[in-house]
Amino acid sequence: MYRVSFFAILLAGLLHSAVAGELLKDGKIEGLEKGAAVAPSSTLSGYPMYGGGGGWTFLRSSTGEAGALGNAEPVKTASLDVEQIEPDGSWFAIMFLRVNASTVGTAQYTTGSPCKGNFTYVVDKSVRTDDNCQALKASSYKSGTSERVYLSLLFTHTASAGRRIFMELRLNPELLGFRGTTTDSWSAESVAQNPARQKFIERLKQFGTKLQEANQSAIRFDKPKDAYAGVPSYRTLMDVSEDLADGTFSQQFIGAVESVRYAPGYKAIAYSKWGGNRISWNSVDEEESEAVAASKALENCTKNKRTEGTPCVLYDLKAKQNLMKTVTTQ
Incomplete structure (x- = not known):
């Protein structure tokens, strides 16, 4: 919510x-x-x-x-x-x-x-x-x-x-x-x-x-x-992790995170913030291991992020609360 x-x-x-x-x-x-x-x-x-x-x-x-x-x-x-x-x-x-x-x-x-x-x-x-x-x-x-x-x-x-x-x-x-x-x-x-x-x-x-x-x-x-008083927002159609609902993440990124959750195999998503809640990110799936998926997501994110963006970090796909890893690349 x-x-x-x-x-x-x-x-x-x-x-x-x-x-x-x-x-x-x-x-x-x-x-x-x-x-x-x-x-x-x-x-x-x-x-x-x-x-x-x-x-x-x-x-x-x-x-x-x-x-x-x-x-x-x-x-x-x-x-x-x-x-x-x-x-x-x-x-x-x-x-x-x-x-x-x-x-x-x-x-x-x-x-x-x-x-x-x-x-x-x-x-x-x-x-x-x-x-x-x-x-x-x-x-x-x-x-x-x-x-x-x-x-x-x-x-x-x-x-x-x-x-x-x-x-x-x-x-x-x-x-x-x-x-x-x-x-x-x-x-x-x-x-x-x-x-x-x-x-x-x-x-x-x-x-x-x-x-x-x-x-x-x-x-x-x-x-x-009051005919529509009991109808919720269509935004409630998707469960959003508490850590994504603090207003600092764009809906595009929230949708991307949920999409990666559904993806097959070992997967990862890394992101960089810039300009308020604007975010650039890269994700991978169907990799041979968690380590490989994490490495590729971070590498791709770092290559493609904006110059003024923060260092790329991995989003913890297993987290449903305020758990966010801060693994970065050099």
């Missing part, structure tokens, strides 16, 4: 100047610039928002209309995209939210099957024409010459009078301890053969079910403002 951290300090500053209250005014979402802080207490067309532990910043928004069945009146919609960016510039989470901005007297419902498809898992609680679906899908995008994977928790909720909540919570698996995965790594078949990913998916499913239940509560006509 996180204690006082660099993120918490940054979050306090964001919330102090965050945009709060109803974001949709006179049918429009205006006055928000990219990067503006959005308070967890904000609402969209009266609907409460999942706070994500705080720290959302504005990405984009739009308004429009959803297609109607027959001659029914179209349902107006409002969309909001927000993200959480780490101090080192890496993105941790993006939330895409789309809700109804009007209601209609004629029964409206989606004609698709949101819980059918090639997903890692599905939790379908739909009843007749009212959708209540959670699904997990791994996708990727190009970043330079690299393929970057992300995990999408997809939620579809519809109810009478044109009410709807469509949410995608997109998470960066690298910052959750899973570096170097592909979309195939997250297929149901692949997950079943990998204990580390299997344990994580079980935890993610439990978290997603809480979020699904909160969405289902939020879609009620009274739109309860």
Whole structure:
């Protein structure tokens, strides 16, 4: 669990100047610039928002209309995209939210099957024409010459009078301890053969079910403002050693440490600090012995660290408390 951290300090500053209250005014979402802080207490067309532990910043928004069945009146919609960016510039989470901005007297419902498809898992609680679906899908995008994977928790909720909540919570698996995965790594078949990913998916499913239940509560006509009160931050999906939670380590490094823990064979990770909580590191795995792994990690770290960085040290992968080795190279 996180204690006082660099993120918490940054979050306090964001919330102090965050945009709060109803974001949709006179049918429009205006006055928000990219990067503006959005308070967890904000609402969209009266609907409460999942706070994500705080720290959302504005990405984009739009308004429009959803297609109607027959001659029914179209349902107006409002969309909001927000993200959480780490101090080192890496993105941790993006939330895409789309809700109804009007209601209609004629029964409206989606004609698709949101819980059918090639997903890692599905939790379908739909009843007749009212959708209540959670699904997990791994996708990727190009970043330079690299393929970057992300995990999408997809939620579809519809109810009478044109009410709807469509949410995608997109998470960066690298910052959750899973570096170097592909979309195939997250297929149901692949997950079943990998204990580390299997344990994580079980935890993610439990978290997603809480979020699904909160969405289902939020879609009620009274739109309860505390609908998401019982949903924790997505950051709790990864256990963090106490020694890594003191605010002096970047989330990128924390994710790298957890990823190395899962790696096969003898492994090691060495790091150098520079500029606050910025860190450079190198890791190795599948080596012939602990000594060889430690030597290679330190050697690679020393070769690649920044000039102003501290001497490379080994992080003790066996430690879960404040145990950090200070073996250095000359």
